[in-house]
Amino acid sequence: MTILANILVVFFIAAGLVFIVVSAIGLLRLPDLYTRAHAASKSSTLGVMCILLGVFLHFWLIRDHFNPTILLGILFLFITSPVGGHIMSRSSYIAGVKPWSGTVRDDLKPEIERMKKEQKIK
Amino acid sequence: MKINNVILQFTAKIVFFMIFFYAVHIFFAGHYTPGGGFVGGLVTASAIVLLIIAFDLKTVQSILPINYIYLIASGLLLALGTAGIAMFTGKPFFTHFFDYFNLPILGKTSLHTAALFDLGVYLVVVGVTMTIIQTIGEDE
Numbered sequence: 151m152t153i154l155a156n157i158l159v160v161f162f163i164a165a166g167l168v169f170i171v172v173s174a175i176g177l178l179r180l181p182d183l184y185t186r187a188h189a190a191s192k193s194s195t196l197g198v199m200c201i202l203l204g205v206f207l208h209f210w211l212i213r214d215h216f217n218p219t220i221l222l223g224i225l226f227l228f229i230t231s232p233v234g235g236h237i238m239s240r241s242s243y244i245a246g247v248k249p250w251s252g253t254v255r256d257d258l259k260p261e262i263e264r265m266k267k268e269q270k271i272k
Numbered sequence: 273m274k275i276n277n278v279i280l281q282f283t284a285k286i287v288f289f290m291i292f293f294y295a296v297h298i299f300f301a302g303h304y305t306p307g308g309g310f311v312g313g314l315v316t317a318s319a320i321v322l323l324i325i326a327f328d329l330k331t332v333q334s335i336l337p338i339n340y341i342y343l344i345a346s347g348l349l350l351a352l353g354t355a356g357i358a359m360f361t362g363k364p365f366f367t368h369f370f371d372y373f374n375l376p377i378l379g380k381t382s383l384h385t386a387a388l389f390d391l392g393v394y395l396v397v398v399g400v401t402m403t404i405i406q407t408i409g410e411d412e
Contacts, residue, residue, distance in 0.1 A: 229283060229287060229290075244275070265274075269274055
């Protein structure tokens with residue numbers, strides 16, 4: 151049983167590590183802010199959640215200590231991290247950060263212009 | 273420019289309760305595990321700051337109509353009272369008492385007067401943090 155539990159723990163922590171390394175490479179390689187926000191908010195969230203799940207399983211199956219705080223942390227990250235990415239990328243769009251030159255479609259631009267016209271801001 | 277903030281406000285409404293109850297957990301767990309009045313107070317203040325960021329300062333003040341100056345004063349009074357109550361029984365200043373009680377749901381629990389002192393620290397930390405942030409935030 152201990153070997154199976156160890157395999158599970160090692161799998162989750164290694165998968166989380168791979169996801170975090172991938173998100174760091176994405177932060178370095180991607181061309182503009184929005185694609186970087188996509189990499190940072192999606193893949194690093196999954197990586198940290200996998201590592202926390204591995205830690206939870208380690209303490210539960212091997213040390214025999216059920217720690218619900220880690221489950222609460224997983225839930226909290228799952229709720230808040232995409233909202234943080236959304237808020238940062240939208241505020242940078244409103245502040246005037248241009249998307250990458252290869253962008254083919256921009257649905258937010260006419261909406262922002264309509265809101266500015268309604269509130270009479272040039 | 274006034275924008276639509278539905279996602280942030282809805283998330284803040286849910287996350288506020290998660291942070292607040294986690295702060296209560298940290299506060300009560302402080303006697304046997306890491307935590308206590310200071311960290312619990314700071315986490316509670318950060319939950320209220322999250323509401324202030326998502327909504328407005330005036331809205332949050334009408335939701336939580338607390339004068340934080342009185343919160344600081346009551347926390348200091350509570351800490352001084354728990355420290356000074358031992359002097360009436362002839363013990364030295366800051367002597368704490370504890371005993372075991374049979375509570376209805378929780379069973380046999382040890383209640384300690386150090387928890388009341390910690391509650392005073394908690395109230396002072398929440399009051400000081402919120403006073404600093406509100407007085408900076410509402411300055412026009």
